[in-house]
Amino acid sequence: MPYIPHSDTDRKAMLERIGVGSVADLFQDVPERVRFPNLDLPAALSEMGARWELESLAEANLTAGEASCFLGAGAYHHFVPAVVDALVSRGEFYSSYTPYQAEVSQGTLQSIFEYQTMICELTGMDVSNASHYDGATSTAEAVITAINVHRMRRKKAVISRFVHPEYREVIRAYTQGLDMTILDTAGEPEDIRGALDEETACLIVQYPDFLGRIEDLSPLAAAAEAVGALFVVVADPTALGLLRPPGEFGADLVTGEGQGLGLGLNFGGPYLGFFAARQKYVRKIAGRLVGQTVDTNGERGFVMTLTTREQHIRRERAISNICTNQGLMALAATVYMAALGKCGLRTVAELCYHKAHYAAAQIDGLDGFSVVRDKPFFKEFVVRCPMPVAEINEQLLRGYVIIGGYDLGEEYPELEDHMLLCVTEMNPRQEIDLLVSALKEVTS
């Protein structure tokens, strides 16, 4: 059997020492009625057989690399340098557990400390935790943090409807037992301000928003502060390579999806939820925190700290139930951010910005298409199309091997026949030009 090292001789000697006659005798506590079921599963494969099967399943998919991909909406086709996978593939990293025993986990702990520092830099915040499952769950945890900050006396969260639709669904799923009011507001600043009141625990906006738009968040920060609500910003980390960090606008908590930081698309996961906060909330936030300390020789070292907030200590009074998080993904993001560094992340962001604007200008010039330009945008933009988005996408795929944009009509009825396109550094000019000519052809 694969992975089990015991010989018959080993087994016999071990059973003898235990004092039972057979391995089956070890299961006397299991009710006989249900003991040793026959599992209706396919017979075992050799490694070669497994590889063939998995390779054929992988080949049955069309990858974003084989196609020209202009789809974003929360998962982004960004370049991942080879060094990222080379380092996270080291068994010393990936085959370890949560660093409970700090002295033999300094690799994990120091890299998380570095990660926390980089996330603070990127977001302009004071503290970062060690990660959440993804951008949506880190945002849901931010809502719970906000009601805890208000000691459960405020139980209303105001959310811009231009926060990712799935994030809003996750927030509802997380808080369904907590007797909260989750208010989706129209996305314009005046609508948002009108929804805030003395019952509001937090205001959540996305930056750039789900439609790719960017704006000065200071007025919203001030409006939240005026009613004593926490200002939560869901940010795209790639955009933060170029744009003012939410901390400068007065954000109290910054969350987001770290997938763009070297993780690949992976059909939706595993990704990385980042979570940063102002210092005054450090004892109220969920998740693991790594802190610096010294060993008995006075040498610098790192440990998990403030663990009394967590479930394994506080049980039902814990801030969150989170235990396992996204350790290896946080490491990948750390290596990615270190690889790109001060200038590289800005370069990636600028490539996205200029290419997206080039694409938008070209598409805006096509008959029947127009780009919605009510606010500045970053790497995603909304295009009004002369026919249903699903039909366009179908033809782009069949005729040109292009993965088209996100159909906005389902989530936003007023945006029927509107497509959200995403352009990144992974789209060379030829691909953009191909998209433009394909859009022209499929609608003419």
Add this chain to the structure above:
Amino acid sequence: MSRPLIFEISRPGRCAASLPDLDVPRTELPEELLRDDLALPEVSEGDLVRHYTHLSQMNYGVDTGFYPLGSCTMKHNPKINEAMARLPGFTNLHPYQDQETVQGALFLMHTLQAFLEEIGGFATVSLQPAAGAQGELAGVLMMRAYHQERGDTARNVMFVPDSAHGTNPASTSMSGMEVVEIPSNQHGGVDLDALTAACQQHHERLVGMMLTNPNTLGLFERQVEEICAVVHEHGGLMYGDGANLNPLLGIARPGDLGFDVLHYNLHKTFSTPHGGGGPGSGPVGASPALADFLPGPIVKVDPDRSEEDLPFYALWMPTHTIGRVKTFYGHFGVFVKAYTYIRMLGPEGLRRVGEYAVLNANYLKELLKGTYPLPHDRVCMHEFVLAGPPKDVQEADVRTMDVAKRLMDYGFHPPTVYFPLIVDEALMIEPTETENKETLEAFAEAMLQIVAEARDDPDILHDAPLQAPVRRLDEVRAARDLILRWQPEENEA
């Protein structure tokens, strides 16, 4: 020996990335929205590789050595799993791509759902939850939704044994429900009389019970059928914490034992690596009564789009779903690894896993129990819990933590310590099926040697570890001084 931080080896002007030139005209940037500076490190690729390679060498993993961390199932992570999960046909798929272009991925998910349903004895599985704790949250919310859907809205009490993982009560609280703790009996199982009394007391408010079986003492709950029966009798549902599923593979199916809902830990039972604390994956299985409440989407065959002999796999939201607990469909990359593992083992191989996990734990227990106190001396399942070092050694102020730290000097990762809470000075040891007899014996030898050392010179243990990358770390200082990020000023001083 500590290492510099990546920021401390940074020098202006270095960069490890090589990016393409801009191939389109520039567009004016919105100056008022741009940031001034971004203080990320500046390093060459060579320096970057050495830095994180050195850090990896300060880490202990299953690939390094024996890692008997109880409750965590640190089994070998097969390399074929990693290779398959890195196939571009899996890694480079956008979650919103047309479903027609991802039929291979959806087939894999659909088949993995079916495998887990069969292994656990459940009607339907959702793969979405990201980790065990999120699977618990989903399961608890499903139990709540089930009662609410029936108009049974007064139910808000969850029973949790005193031996439970901390995530159980925490998940219950996050769901807005009240935890009532159920004590253990002298055999390490649930005290059935206390449970029955609690059922009678909370009767109309009972949501259900969260039970880990085998429990956190590593003991199979002998009265599991009676426990399920009494909870069901009072209108409650049974939640199974699947953290300890490894010894039940091919041995018993939780659904057959009476559980209504259970989370699986793919990163424990199904050999996917823990990644230094994630990514995990915590699929949830449900009985027919609870299946409609699962988080989603899940994968189903769409008959309308299927052709003869060519099923079309589609994403589908269960009718009364509790909703999405995360974006997209779960940790797909982890699914590929678990799928590969189940395909390589087959039904006989899975049963062998359960059997040898239990054989190894019992063998190691026999090697240690003459020296270390064993509160519940009976056949264990995949793990066992010792009550710290012998009494005379504890009287010399040598504690479980000292034993744990000294084990590092012998080249082993320590067991789980001080959990479960119901055993003083607990040492919770889970060897897993992938360890050979010699490794178990070498570990036992080290454990016995440590007791001998403690009797001879307790300070060796108080000073341990001596051979680890750093000496014992000051956790009190970390919490008091609270340095959670690097600051340039402090490090120049």
